[in-house]
């Protein structure tokens with residue numbers, strides 16, 4: 001088991017990178033503490049697989065270093081790193097039995113057969129494969145094969161970490177939740193550092209204690225599912241996490257923050273900070289869950305037009321037009337469905353301010369601190 005440190009790490013697939021866009025991984029310094037369950041979440045092409053392959057040693061980074069428990073491993077081959085990697089598609093030996101597949105990594109390093117047996121039985125039990133041990137892997141279903149792939153990572157006591165690259169892609173939707181829970185249980189039992197790559201926020205938040213959100217080759221926020229939801233550090237996190245994502249709108253800074261002439265309530269400290277920064281590209285964000293919808297006029301509320309209401313069973317999503325821009329609010333099941341002109345308010349507590357797409361965090365010293373949140377530690 002190990003902590004994984006990425007130190008000033010960057011990677012470009014081009015020979016002579018000159019601009020940020022030339023990098024699949026833009027420079028990042030990051031620590032994944034030993035024993036944690038982490039997810040790497042982001043859209044297709046943001047650099048998740050590249051980062052995972054750098055950690056496992058399948059790819060050498062063009063800049064910076066990877067450290068396991070503080071020791072540089074850049075020069076170590078994948079098999080010397082004691083990392084288990086589970087890919088999208090199961091890697092099993094079809095002609096071998098399930099037992100022999102699970103035993104393979106142990107026999108490879110000369111573990112005595114009595115130990116092989118007890119470890120294989122232990123892991124098979126956890127993965128509910130005990131009654132399949134004598135079957136040839138060839139006849140297994142996709143999810144059973146994927147369980148065997150995972151089991152091969154788990155049998156070795158010496159693995160530093162297990163990396164999962166979208167491991168549930170081939171799994172039947174009904175079985176996905178079961179395997180996700182299984183992985184969580186395995187993590188609790190084995191206390192191994194686990195990094196789980198996915199583009200699915202539900203998978204990330206059910207598996208991980210902490211999620212690294214990747215965007216354009218950068219980790220834009222590293223936090224608990226709740227932190228990502230309540231305090232997105234970057235507008236991308238606001239868009240990407242939640243369903244629907246956060247509402248954002250461009251505001252002007254004068255004596256107050258305004259949107260189409262409407263004053264958006266914000267603290268005096270925030271206004272002072274924004275002025276001190278000389279900020280111009282300012283956005284305000286609020287989650288649909290926190291928008292307050294009123295039937296009648298109200299001092300703190302803005303008049304808006306109902307666009308449409310989508311019924312999603314246990315709740316409804318109201319789309320409304322505020323100053324010509326479509327925004328969303330979440331209505332509870334028992335809330336009256338509004339129409340025509342209504343009023344909405346944005347509680348200041350849930351109204352977040354972003355400059356150049358990064359959260360202005362008044363608890364941090366400066367905007368630089370906000371931007372440097374990607375240099376983060378998980379503990």
Ligand SMILES: Nc1ncnc2c1ncn2[C@@H]1O[C@H](COP(=O)(O)OP(=O)(O)OP(=O)(O)O)[C@@H](O)[C@H]1O
Nearest residue numbers: 013014024042043044045046047048049050051199
């Ligand atoms: N072997 C390669 N050669 C050149 N460019 C590559 C290579 N592999 C990936 N890239 C590029 O690097 C960027 C990051 O890709 P990567 O596969 O790491 O993203 P990802 O988040 O894992 O996406 P996906 O979920 O689609 O696999 C993309 O722009 C991709 O086109």
